[in-house]
Amino acid sequence: MSSPATAPPTIGVFDSGFGGLTVLRALVAHMPRARFAFLGDTARLPYGSKSRRTIARYAVESAQFLVREQGAEFLVIACNTASALALDAIQNAVPVPVLGVIEPGAAAAHAASRSGDVLVIATDATVQSHAYAAACHAQGLRAIEKACPLLVPLVEEGWTGSGPAPFTAIGAEQAAAAPLQVAVTAEVIRIYLDELIAEAAALGHRPDTLVLGCTHYPLLRPLIEKAVPLGMKVIDSAEAAAQAAVHLFNGRLSGCPILSTSSVEGVGENSITATEIRCFATDSVEKFERLGSRFLGHPVGTVELVDLGG
């Protein structure tokens, strides 16, 4: 069935900033033979504090860049805010399949939860959209959402402790935040989760699953896992989106060997170096290059500046 002569497709990955590099990292681990074009709309971040109208306009311009200028044949919207508020607008604006991160996150929560009650933490705009609650409800789950606006700046400040397990050796100098700083982040997480769990209890919910509804949060996963009650499962929407992308693209690309020939679990850290990744940003290339490696788990290399006119 395989057709080695077929060129690998380009998968466009879009985020308002570079947090979506955690989604790209998961995509690369699952599809090491695809080509990737990542755009961070850093000139206009954060989307999380902006209105639906503004977010949709920015996201559509970014999606069009990836499809028209970079030839992306598939798009992954690696931004919870844009997935929540602009997925329809993007799907209407480009002629390629578009996958967000909300539906996969809700589906993974459904697979993980036994009680049917889940918690979601995200940015303010994602929570205000209630997109996770709606997607969870469609899966038969009850969800309570909470905005945690301090977590993104804490991640970007590097007050996160050690990074996710597979890549701690890379960028370890940034990951080695001092104990006082990590204690602050742990305390902020505890305050947010205590408030959320108390709210769930007051409503008679019995949550057993927590969805990380922001692409920055995978870098906090070790601290979050320490803070949740014993037995609560933590769902990473970046990883869930990557798995959903594999299903979507595999069905459409059965002749193209973009997937690992080994099992997905066998795809390790080194495969990322063999993958073609081009990164674009609308501003702050220096910051993207400096901080992005923590999210990608690998140096992002040269980031190309693009002007979307906004």
Next chain:
Amino acid sequence: MSSPATAPPTIGVFDSGFGGLTVLRALVAHMPRARFAFLGDTARLPYGSKSRRTIARYAVESAQFLVREQGAEFLVIACNTASALALDAIQNAVPVPVLGVIEPGAAAAHAASRSGDVLVIATDATVQSHAYAAACHAQGLRAIEKACPLLVPLVEEGWTGSGPAPFTAIGAEQAAAAPLQVAVTAEVIRIYLDELIAEAAALGHRPDTLVLGCTHYPLLRPLIEKAVPLGMKVIDSAEAAAQAAVHLFNGRLSGCPILSTSSVEGVGENSITATEIRCFATDSVEKFERLGSRFLGHPVGTVELVDLGG
């Protein structure tokens, strides 16, 4: 000398968000009879993470709106980042006097410091511009600057304890953050200041003055004053800019009674209700209206949405 028939001038006040309302608040206290037009470029905030080129373009468009559309005869750039990176560009783009917040802050530090060594805390972009260091150097001071990226989100999350003294009764419901949250903010401030003071000591500096180089920071002033070493003076650049504006405008407007007839110290909370203030935002009017009152110390009323096309 006075000419009561002269219409009061409109003073345009510009910020990337609504933090500049702390500057507006200080301006109103000093010039209760002026008219004010405040623009928060909320669709494109935060400027602090963007490049000089982008910041200059946004700031010029905002300044032109205030002068051309609102008839502002003077501009106060109530945004440290724009003052640091775009003051020249704005002054070249509009035909009215333009005052930033950096020079007044440095002048106030010069008046306060005996040792000649000062500390400055600000956003990342303001620090990277070294505009405060340059302005302090021009005053014969030595300055060490530190970026404190977590302080703005902590203020916007409301983890600030009680507000500034004159206005605690207004918006007290937002100001009453729980002790755990305020303790986190106090700890973040302590971490930042300890690092900054250690850096100053390592360089042989003997700082006796701390400049708050961000318009959000006045809301943290009580916590910051508790955290600084005994005897260190805290300079609020919002208040310093308002005092500089009085000097500038008074010299040019000797016939126009915009200043309080009583002493400046006699201008109290109530005078703000008699002042004509129009607030504009490029996005997120709801958030502006909800959070802005904490900064202005008074309800901001209806915020008008404007589209600067960006």
